[in-house]
Amino acid sequence: MKKSIILIVFILVSGFGFAQGIRVNTYAGYVFPDSFDNYYSANSYVQGQIQDGFRWGVGLEYAVPGNRAIELQYKRQDTTAPTTYRDPNIGSGGLNTSNFEVGINWIMLNFTNYIPVNETVEPFVGGGLGMGIFDVRNPDTGNANNGTKFAWNIRGGSNLWVSENVALRIQASLFSAVQSVGGGLFFGTGGASAGVATYSTMFQFGFDGGLVFRLPGK
Template structure:
């Protein structure tokens, strides 16, 4: 993960040093993300199905504002959860995978000027990486998987003071499993495995804080 974070931090440093910015914000996030099921069939009697359970997701972001109406944010999200799965392949069975779900995203934001200094609606898209940490891997099973990810979000900043705002936000994060290979879960003692190419969608509702820094 360090190999991924270092270039992103360097990018943030370059943007903050050279861009003519209207402002910089530090954002903190907390949300509940809902269950997401995946179901993959290879033949009528070969399949894998499961669910990534919902739960609390936290995050932090560094946002640069080239103008009052636009923002660029480097953001990290984290959820610790479980994924119960069942499979029928060379062998059949059930297991529960302990997962850490990480997103490292670069997003654009468009702010809507309503003429109200307190309420600041916004929306935007995100692109980046989803990193799945398998905390209890089977023998010969990898412990980390990196996938292409995208996202979208709608929300509003409610400015309590000139520098601090409460955030209310709905978001959708998607890990595209077919991008560069499937999310691999071993099938237990057989030493074989199956791959799912299902796209994972995680919908979340939550909020957070936004703090203006600098000027």
């Protein structure tokens, strides 16, 4: 996955490296917790919470006419998910608890509309489409699982330019992984080959801060 990200960034830099309007956006912020649950029956269900925590990221942005921009963005969060799940086929009495280790990766193509107020303040709104890649590990059994899902996001905030080519970026964003029309997150409770799995609606709301670097071009 990391090699694919590097390749995409390299292609974009090669294609736009000598053009005006290239920005590198950095992100660091806080993500709120989000609960999930899925009930198959009274004897087979999953419920838990993806914990809050730190999320970082980077984006490569290219300006297009009309105060708009296209950005290739990567974000990463490492967290845990305390989960209770019941399955008559596994565990003692079918009731199990575990604090899953979760790695959440977002690879998004964002579209942003800037609304410049003056040379310093540059508010924006936008959204994007892409994919969420989820790595889940059960520390009690050592089993691991992963899933890749279609994802979307919306965001709004402002750039505050402190110099010609450097700005402070503040924003709020909402990310969601979509399994179908209703949306969902793959969460394997028993590992790669055992236990129940759930498709549960997931929404991650967070606040980000970071720096924007405007690259000079011809």
